[in-house]
Amino acid sequence: MRLGYIAEILDAQVICGGEFLELEVTAGCGSDLMSDVMAYVTENVILLTGLINLQVIRTAEMMDIKAIIFVRGKLPIDSMIELAREKNIVLMSTKLSMFIACGRLYNAGLQGKS
Template identity: 80%
Template sequence: MKLREISEILEAQVITGEDLLEHTVTAGCGSDLMSDVMAYVTESVLLLTGLINLQVIRTAEMMDIKAIVFVRGKLPLDSMVELAREKGIVLMSTKLTMFVSCGRLYNAGLQGKS
């Protein structure tokens, strides 16, 4: 699924990476525990989280996650935005909850890894 499609489904504000929205992800992961993300994630995954700190960007960089959606209307700190820009990571924010966001993406065809 293309990141542009994800932004539309989630009615998300694109914060960084507007030029990268044609990239494709093959699965989604919703978590506020970065240790779970590290145990779960493979390549081409979208991360949905409500956690707002630099560790989210560092984890995404380490796990080669290309896009992060912050749920519940949360917005990343300026330091997170700057680092995401440097690393080529797309950041979005949606007012939807984690549950609703994951459900919408699943219904649209984005799978999780099991």
């Protein structure tokens, strides 16, 4: 699924990385626990989270996560945006809850990995 289409489905604001919206991802992960992300994430995924700290960006970099979508209207702090730009990670924010955002993406055909 194309990142630009994900932004449409979630009515998400693209914070940085707009030049990468043509990238395709094959799965999604919704978690606020970065240890779970590291344990279960495979390649070519997006991360949905409500956690706002630099560790989210560091985890995404380590796990080769293409995009992070912050739920519940949360917005990343400036240092997170700067680091995401350096690492070519797309950041978006949606006002939807984690449950609704994940459900919309699943209904649109994005799978999770287990």
